[in-house]
Amino acid sequence: MAILRLTLSNLETEILRLSGYAASADAPWTSSATLYQIINRYMQQLSIRAAEVMNAAGLPLGRQSLRFDMWRTQVAMTTTSGSSNADFPTDYDHYVSFWDNTNNRPVYTIEDVERFHPKIRLKPAGPPEFINIRGFVISGSTWVRRGILYPSTPASVTPSINLEYWRLPAIMPGSAPTTEYPDIDIKLQELAIYGPLVDLKIVSGPAYDRLVAKEKELLLELCHSAKAA
Secondary structure, three states, X not given: OOOOOOOHHHHHHHHHHHHOOOOHHHOOOOOHHHHHHHHXXXXXXXXXXXXXXXXXXXXXXXXXXXXXXXHEEEEEOEOOOOOOEEEOOOOEEEEEEEEEOOOOEEEEEOOOHHHXXXXXXXXXXXXXXXXXXXXXXXXXOEEEEEEEEEXXXXXXXXXXXXXXXXXXXXXXXXXXXXXXXXXXXXXXXXXXXXXXXXHHOOOOOHHHHHHHHHHHHHHHHHHHOEEEO
């Protein structure tokens, strides 16, 4: 049986209807392209918005963040021959696990190698056992997060590391708005309408309160599917 998925064009139409504008050119955001950016920014901040709702409900997360299995996937990390660098995909948010495909065994995360693990740092080159997750680098022309494999990689060997991870939601570029869809569980797709409208604050009074209540309702439902990591 078919389901109703809202396209980016549908999202814009509904946002315009609820805000009382005939076209994006007449609205405070001035263009469809700007509205698409607002929608995409909101979607990529959903874990933060959901955490705010949980904190407000008296369920603080502490230092943990929310992750959602609708954005859980796996991929081969980018590696090169003889290098211990392993680059994450551009949509990486947080790891679930690492697996060495060549030796059929897990690779474990490790921190503060220089301070606390000198034996691992000085171990002879060999198959990867650990990965230290570092910051962002420019790899080629792409801004990615980088991991360092331990022990160091032997010359002429290309590590094959499988990464299972939670990704960031894909953007809707706006080049074909009638065939682009929000990257979210179908039951929660209206967050891409009510969330941006709440952020824009162009509706006032009781109408705005209804938008806030609807966004909160959807965010609470999103929280029920979340995992803390």
